[in-house]
Amino acid sequence: MSELSPATGSQTSDFSNVGRTRWWRRGFFASQTAYVAAALIAIMIVMSFLSSAFLSSGNLANVAKNFSFVGIVTLGVTLVIVTGGIDLSVGSTMALSAITCAIVMQTVSGTAFDSVPIAGMLVSLGAGLGVALLVGLANGLLIARIGLSPFVTTLGMLSIVRGLAYAVTEGRGQAPTGPDVDLFYGITDGDIAGVPVAIIYLLILAIIIGIALHHTAFGRHVFALGGNEKAAALTGVAIERVKIAVYVLSALFAGFAGILMLGWLGSAPANLATGYELTIIAAAVIGGANLNGGIGGPAGAVIGALLIEVIRNGLVLAGINAYWQIVLVGAIIILAVLVDRLRTLRMAS
Amino acid sequence: MSLLVLQDVGKEFGAIRALSHVNLTIKPGEVVGLMGDNGAGKSTLVKIIAGNFPPSHGRILFENQEVHFTKPIDARSIGIEVVYQDLALADNLTAAANVFLGRELKRRVGPFSFLDHAAMNQRTADLFRELKSETRPDDVVRAMSGGQRQAVAIARTRLAKAKLILMDEPTAAISVRQVAEVLDLIRRLRDAGIAVILISHRMPDVFSVCERVIVMRRGTKVADKPIGQSSPEEITALITGAKEAA
Numbered sequence: 274m275s276e277l278s279p280a281t282g283s284q285t286s287d288f289s290n291v292g293r294t295r296w297w298r299r300g301f302f303a304s305q306t307a308y309v310a311a312a313l314i315a316i317m318i319v320m321s322f323l324s325s326a327f328l329s330s331g332n333l334a335n336v337a338k339n340f341s342f343v344g345i346v347t348l349g350v351t352l353v354i355v356t357g358g359i360d361l362s363v364g365s366t367m368a369l370s371a372i373t374c375a376i377v378m379q380t381v382s383g384t385a386f387d388s389v390p391i392a393g394m395l396v397s398l399g400a401g402l403g404v405a406l407l408v409g410l411a412n413g414l415l416i417a418r419i420g421l422s423p424f425v426t427t428l429g430m431l432s433i434v435r436g437l438a439y440a441v442t443e444g445r446g447q448a449p450t451g452p453d454v455d456l457f458y459g460i461t462d463g464d465i466a467g468v469p470v471a472i473i474y475l476l477i478l479a480i481i482i483g484i485a486l487h488h489t490a491f492g493r494h495v496f497a498l499g500g501n502e503k504a505a506a507l508t509g510v511a512i513e514r515v516k517i518a519v520y521v522l523s524a525l526f527a528g529f530a531g532i533l534m535l536g537w538l539g540s541a542p543a544n545l546a547t548g549y550e551l552t553i554i555a556a557a558v559i560g561g562a563n564l565n566g567g568i569g570g571p572a573g574a575v576i577g578a579l580l581i582e583v584i585r586n587g588l589v590l591a592g593i594n595a596y597w598q599i600v601l602v603g604a605i606i607i608l609a610v611l612v613d614r615l616r617t618l619r620m621a622s
Numbered sequence: 623m624s625l626l627v628l629q630d631v632g633k634e635f636g637a638i639r640a641l642s643h644v645n646l647t648i649k650p651g652e653v654v655g656l657m658g659d660n661g662a663g664k665s666t667l668v669k670i671i672a673g674n675f676p677p678s679h680g681r682i683l684f685e686n687q688e689v690h691f692t693k694p695i696d697a698r699s700i701g702i703e704v705v706y707q708d709l710a711l712a713d714n715l716t717a718a719a720n721v722f723l724g725r726e727l728k729r730r731v732g733p734f735s736f737l738d739h740a741a742m743n744q745r746t747a748d749l750f751r752e753l754k755s756e757t758r759p760d761d762v763v764r765a766m767s768g769g770q771r772q773a774v775a776i777a778r779t780r781l782a783k784a785k786l787i788l789m790d791e792p793t794a795a796i797s798v799r800q801v802a803e804v805l806d807l808i809r810r811l812r813d814a815g816i817a818v819i820l821i822s823h824r825m826p827d828v829f830s831v832c833e834r835v836i837v838m839r840r841g842t843k844v845a846d847k848p849i850g851q852s853s854p855e856e857i858t859a860l861i862t863g864a865k866e867a868a
Contacts, residue, residue, distance in 0.1 A: 500712030
């Protein structure tokens, strides 16, 4: 048998033996999020030259609002995607939360709740978010406890929740009413120093998610689950709890965004946010979340949602038929994933 | 004193007898090779020691106390760790994150607790230095060599203050240079007083690091002898059944 050389006596702290990837090839600079951000900036510069209306404050506020709703939900869905799951039920949840919030507000107005300031509104908001929480809990329990596939479970939930939205409203749009309605519009559709509140909510939530993902044990476990679920289980990570939590958060974020849309539109139709789940998942993927799990973050969610909205807005300003927008969003998704694929192939070789 | 003692351990799965009448003793700081063909009962034995399932018969003593494991965490809590063949690492996390996975160091700030990155990196760097492995705590596992991955998996068991480490085919599917690295890691564990059971198909590895070799065939122990009193030829004969027992 061969005699093995004894352990090398050299200092092992200088790592002379191990190459280190150059800084621009690792971390944020090498991520899909970074080059999508670069693409976003380039597109915005080009558009500001092509259309004088693009940088007008009215248009910017419009873009900001539109992308905030999608962006908030994308934050939650990104968490789910990082664990290696998917949530298709978010569009329906947005609608059901908005409808529940409006109906409860209508129901409690004119009752004893009116005598206590803002009580009626708080109950309505609680009901809207409560419904979302139940949807998320149902998703989470079915997926984590029973082990159903996330795709099928949330696809079923998409249909169930949308059906409920039509059933409870019988197809009629529901508008918020009551003594607190102005306050409700203020906190959902108002401005702070000219900035729409929706984008402020988005940025605050993005920062919270960023801190949670990178600086708490929960976030670490979310990544571990997406990287190697078996390893996470073997090391004693409470994988069921983490999974349930991400589906609940995803649904809550969807419910919150739905309620913001209710304030923006002044009424919640049963078909509110129909098809949004695809735009939201597209935003997450464009922003760098990997559908295989383990990669993604709030910066990507925000940038992905903004990129889609800026391009959509650009097409509107350019007077291009709205139907082409749908085609283009699909093309961008494939392009973003394709560029990432080419880049990883090049780095591997 | 012996660390682990198995007395007359057997295991049946329905009508199939996977393991019968196995007696063995592991002393602290001992490196023992466990060899045998596929289906010889090696993995059943390892899974019983690791707490994946209880034996059908027999007793297990750890540090002279009888123990009953029903799940891996039972075994882990008293100092038995397993380094799995696929290493069970999350590729997308750093070495330090993997070492501390499931037992992160935290700092409390008001009602919240945040990860203590600096402390975890520092502790992980210390563990790698102890193992003399050139691995950086903040490098992502995806970019690591097979030897470095082994170091991460072993560092994790060191963190848990394991007394007995079961290593399942640690040298399968890695390069020659990395095999030497892994064998050095095993020697360092031995020097630190940790017992290692090395499950391997590779005769040269077993003969270079193990003091003793146990051979399994068809669910029974057919040999258990000091490595110096055996030879690769004899072990091969025992594994294949050309030689009945030694």
